[in-house]
Amino acid sequence: MASAPLPGSGAVFRGYNFANTWEQNAPLTEEQKAAITSLSLAVAERPFPPNLAQEQNLGKDGSAVDSPGDAVKEAGINVVLVNTHQFYKWFTDLESAMKSETEEKYRLYVNTLMEHIQICDGILEQVDETLNLFNELQTLQQSVATKTKTLHDACDRLLLEKQRLIDFAEALRSKLNYFDELENASSNFYSPNLSIGNGQFLPLLKRLDDCISYVESNPQYAESAVYLVKFRQLQSRALGMIRSHVLSILKSADAQVQAAIRGSGSNKASVAEGVEESVIYVRFKAAASELKPVLEEIESRSSRKEYAHILTDCHKMYCEQRLSLVKSIVQQRISEFAKKEALPSLTRSGCAYLMQVCQLEHQLFDHFFPSSSTDVSNMAPLIDPLCTYLYDTLRPKVIYQANLDSLCELVDILKVEVLGDQLNRRGESLAALRPILQRILADVHERLTFCARTHIRDEIANYRPSDEDLDYPARLEQHAVKASDTTVDDNSTIFGTWYPLLEKTVSCLSKLYHCLEPGIFTGLAQEAVEFCSISIQNGSKIITKKSSPMDGQLFLIKHLLILREQIAPFDIEFSVIHKELDFSHLLEHLRRILRGQASLFDWSRSTSFAMTLTPRILESQIDAKKELEKSLKTTCEDFIMSVTKLIVDPMLSFVTKVTAVKAVLSSGAQDKKEDSVLAKPLRSYAFAAPERIVELTQKVSDNLQQELPKVMAKMKLYLQNPTTRMILFKPIKTNIVEAHVQFQSLIRSEYSPEEMQNFGLVSIQHLQSQIDNLL
Incomplete structure (x- = not known):
């Protein structure tokens, strides 16, 4: 027989709703849930409290009540069964007692649950009341919080306003302090006890400067100009x-x-x-x-x-x-x-x-x-x-x-x-x-420039050599003898062979090079080199007349080489631009004005009097170093040609004549009448006769043996540097060998080998060896 369902309870339903709502609004964590589970297991087998166990055995009136089990026990122990009827009756009573005992256990459990439900309903009612109280309390708390926040905001605004007013007052006071300082500064600076040595003077002066700076930077303030004037008066007094x-x-x-x-x-x-x-x-x-x-x-x-x-x-x-x-x-x-x-x-x-x-x-x-x-x-x-x-x-x-x-x-x-x-x-x-020393140096430079220009004009440009100065080659021969004496200074021996003007020029430029500005030195050096070069060339002409053309040429080569070598260390350009006024057109303009072709007062035309008097500026560039190189090159070429002609002039004349004859033959080949006359062999001409060829070769041979050694001796006398002599003699040797080559080539083409044996020709290798031995 199934037991009847438990009666429903509104309190239980409300409790469940409350628990569900509570669970949703306040969900438990995993740790909390684990703790609840552990607590549930711990209290699941808990017995009734002692007071509840005693109450189960008491009746409504408080008397003790025997449990059905006790009745069954009593019935089973104390009953005496005589017959079957008693047994059945005993068994029926026992069965009823057992059934009653079983139902009683469940009935008591139901009663207990009902009591618990009633208790829970009471608790839930109390919880509802408590929740209602909490809701009212929360509402009151929110109202109080709102009022409190409003009060706090009002206080904050008042504090901010207070701080703003304080800051404004302090700012106003700090600004007014600068103006209020006038009275204090006036009393201090006009005090008879104030002195510079007083420790208060400098702080007062600094404070006064601050006031002036502030008033100057804020002219928008009332009476700032008046205060500024008064502050400046105090500052002027302090200064x-x-x-x-x-x-x-x-x-x-x-x-x-x-x-x-x-x-x-x-x-x-x-x-x-x-x-x-x-x-x-x-x-x-x-x-x-x-x-x-x-x-x-x-x-x-x-x-x-x-x-x-x-x-x-x-x-x-x-x-x-x-x-x-x-x-x-x-x-x-x-x-x-x-x-x-x-x-x-x-x-x-x-x-x-x-x-x-x-x-x-x-x-x-x-x-x-x-x-x-x-x-x-x-x-x-x-x-x-x-x-x-x-x-x-x-x-x-x-x-x-x-x-x-x-x-x-x-x-x-x-x-x-x-x-x-x-x-x-x-x-x-x-x-x-530095400024005054530079001024003194500028005066010295100016004086030095003037004296140097005067020196160049008087001692170099207007130099007049004496006979002894141009006594070449005697001077070189005398100094060659002195040079063999070891007691003689080498420098004096070298300078003794120089043309005196060259030594003056080089000495002057050497002194001026580090003393004058490059621009000024360039102009002076250009003039000095130009005048020295002209004087050397003029001296060469005099030596040519007095001694020989070769002496004049070697004199010129020697001193131009020395001059070029001496000016090489000067790191300047020996080039200057001369500007001069040209009035050459003035005469023609005046003639046109006098003829009436132009007006004197016509200022708008190019032929006016103003244009007539306007000079032209002519510029000319003079490079003394290039002119020196040019003169040196020309002189060396003249010397080379003169020595070449001195040695092999007969051969050169012969080659020239042969070339002229061939030219005549080639130009007249078209004239039939003259073919028989011009086609005759070269030996038939008087200048090309075999005996004349013998004389020619003998004369050239004599020149090689007699004149060429003299030339080499003069070159050694004038040019002490072997390298210089080698450079100058190399083209001479080349010209001599080339003349022999051309001459022998013509001879071989026009004369028989038997005739050539009588001419006394030398081989080119022997000729070169002969010339080299002279060096």
């Missing part, structure tokens, strides 16, 4: 106090130096020997230490116009005080140099002394103005007058100096020793000296 303070300290230092000099019983002129001594510099260094805070403050603000002006004034005051102290010392010392020493020594000593003074003055200036000492123009009021003393002393002596060696020495001293070595080595401390 005036600084200027007076600096001047007072400088004058005090100067007075201390003057007192020290007087106390030593000497004057400033006697201190010149020790211009770097402490009496002149240490006192001012102490003054620099006293002024250092103020001057550093001024230099740090020199980007502003007002402080740049006061810094410039301080520079001038310093330079004036120092100049008044040292000018007489420097002037006296330079005057002593000028009295005792020559111009080169004076230049060297004066520059060295002036560099020493300027270096000491620069060091002292750097103590006063460390940031301004790099600009050499700041010391110009001091250095320029000191340098002017040296310049005024040197310039008259330079102007009256006419000796090239002395002027070149001056250039070397100024350019190499002073400007190139000492000035660069000592650096920026002597940078202020």
